[in-house]
Amino acid sequence: MPGKSSKGPRQPLLGAPLDALDPYLPDNGNLGYRISRYDLELEYKVSPNRLAGIATLTATSFIHLRRFTLDLASSMSVSRVTIDGKRARHSHRNRKLTITPESPIPPGGALTIVIRYSGSPRPIRGPWGEVGWEELTDGALCANQPNGAGSWFPCDDHPNAKAPYRFSITTDSPYFALANGVLESKRSRAAQTTWVYQQVEPMATYLASVQIGMYKKKTLATKPVPVEAVLPPRLMRNLEVDFGRQIEMVEAFVEMFGPYPFPVYTVVITDDELDIPIEAQSFSIFGANHCDGSRHAERLVAHELAHQWFGNSVTLTRWRDIWLHEGFACYAEWLWSQRSGGRSAAEWARIYYDKLAAHPVRATLADPGPRHMFDDWVYKRGALTLHALRLSIGDGNFFALLRRWTDKYRYGSATTEDFIALAANYSTMSLGPLWDEWLFTAALPAFPGPS
Template sequence: MVARNNGQPGATTAGDPYVPTHGNGGYHVESYELDLDYRVNSNRLTGRATITAVATQALSRISFDLSGLRVSKVSVNGRRAQRYTHRSGKLHISANITDGAEFTVDIQYGGSPKPEDSPWGELGWEELTEGVIVASQPSGAATWFPCNDHPGDKAHYRIAVTTDSPYQVVANGRLVSRRVKASRTTWVFDQAAPMATYLATVQIGRYDAIELAASPVTTRAVLPAALVRNAKVDLGRQQDMMKLFCRLFGPYPFGAYTVVVTDDPLEIPLEAQGISVFGSNHLDGRRGSERLVAHELAHQWFGNSLTPASWQYIWLNEGFACYAEWLWSEASGGLTATQQVSKAHARLKGLPQDLLLSDPGPELMFDDRLYKRGAITLHVLRQHLGDDAFFELLRTWTKSHRHGSVTTHEFIALAVSFSPDEGAVRHLFALWLDSTELPAFRSGRFRLRP
């Protein structure tokens, strides 16, 4: 992450214009160690965050995002901080850190966590009827731990959660230990692959765990017992999706994949690193939400392993995941991707022409038109390159930027290298990304090879 600091020591913003109140300059986080104690009945969270970072400039002040919770103690490099302030969602700590130095900040905090209001709805730590869901995209991580809440600052995570024993806990990464003491259980997870703050999550509920597949990727579902029967139908083809996406996009980027289904209905499902979360309403026993199952799985490549360096590049998440829905439809005997594109294009023509895919702005970054237009852009590129070159491009894209931060410019530069006609590819992207007017689409007939 390149942090803009306007030449001021201890700059407090990373400068993402879409979420200007979140993110902090002057350092890069290497790791978060989070020790959380949560009481479900009283919604009481006690936390300790140990953050190891490297300064990218000399710092007289270190800033983190933390909202709705109260800080009780702060230490920097093992010494208690004498001066810090915490207001308006920002924790500012006086310090003396030299450029390039590694430093560790230990923060103890607590309170009753709640989601934060945002232009995109309530985000972050939220109580369910019985348990917790954490949905942070794009700016809700600060509701449950102090962080540098910027998509371009990815770090290693260790998350320990202690809660009442009847409850199952799911967090990012590998479960490394589970200890029961009296009526409480401590769950410890390690996420070795670099992860953005918005993809960090904790899910708590009265859940059962079932294995869905052992290959090509260990896949399980964690859900209420009453939903297991439906899950075996609605998630029954997920292993086939995984095989398809591994073939088209490259190897699955994480060690395992977990689907959490809450007992509560959710308006939309959500992805976290190595995890997808669905509501009870998404399991109807008839595969009624199967396109969403494909969408969330595809985010493990596009969004989680390859994360946008700035929210401006959100189409690299959502356009790709939407196109994965259409690829699954094509491969599983539904509408071909070309038919899906024709259908979506006809609908887009009747909607306002005010979306700039390359820079949609915060108001439109989650607009359905961005998802569909991004997917159509990929299909047009596929038509231009042909299947062999197009899918080799996607596999090269996911391999060369694995666990990294990406930009639209990088994707265009790579796409150009797969075509003998650089001008045509650049013109294609200019039409679809840099103009608000929807270009015409010329349908072609082709289908994925088995």
């Protein structure tokens, strides 16, 4: 688990985190070690959808490690594995790469794992649809949530297993390549360009992402938070309409939630239409249908931006706590609506309360179940829970709590119990009844506020 100090960047502690699988995704994640850094060298050919990679993983063992596993899709073929420069035996089946070191690794032992692999990446199919690496009409995107990271690189695919990353992406020169973090270098040679990005702040595997397309970059702001847009030239004319209030939105959320947690924020707009936008650490991905000159998707623009605080910087420790991401991002939509002159948060609460009341569910918000964790009711009931809390403790305490939450667990992982414990410091009365009603009881409580 991350340390408790709130000073400076929060780094994962090796040797101490929860070494357990997530019951919502028991086939993902791996035991016995923790990865402290990913270095991914990727070469991608767009037209044949061909990816070749060298993944260098720095890790530390928890136990006497005779062998260990990584998550990697069967569409990827592994040609060579070394540990500390020595060949290691490996097998690859059922989306698990099993590696056997030449000699067992002692508890606390450091190891550098280098994996050469290649293949034609494709999404991983599951209860939530297809997630992972996806071909576009002319390019590619990565949308890993919750278990798609292994579709394109070997990893410990668990939300609590955060680490820094370095991405080196080589692709044909007409294409723009984006990855998480800050662009460190860009070098063109012959008909190819290599883009190198450093993601210093620890990141969950599901938030790792590469975007490739015929894009141009436009700078929207340079300070206090650098904001950029990466999109097809044909959509530039709509950018000012659909994302024209992006800077105001960033400023509002910094005021409400605390300092923006990363060096830059980028909006990616693909040339294809997308059913829903997608968050990644330090950027968000939208489809061409979200940039059509109508501003109809502005609530989604707010939602994805809010995830940089709630989900990307402060990440759930286990998937059952998904409301800590989606409920907070949904409530940010309502807060932005009110700030920008639209309906108030109280009005949105009433609208969505009535919708939830018309379609009751049998699961609790604190444990919705793996098949239902991305259902819309989780988002809306999560937002209503925050609205109920806000009414209970008052605006001053509520926003102070949110800023403390994003500071205390910055770059780390947290649970519902952590939020409950922190919220207790901002209330003069017991919040137990509120949590019992909104988090741990399936039945919808009474509407929070005047009828």
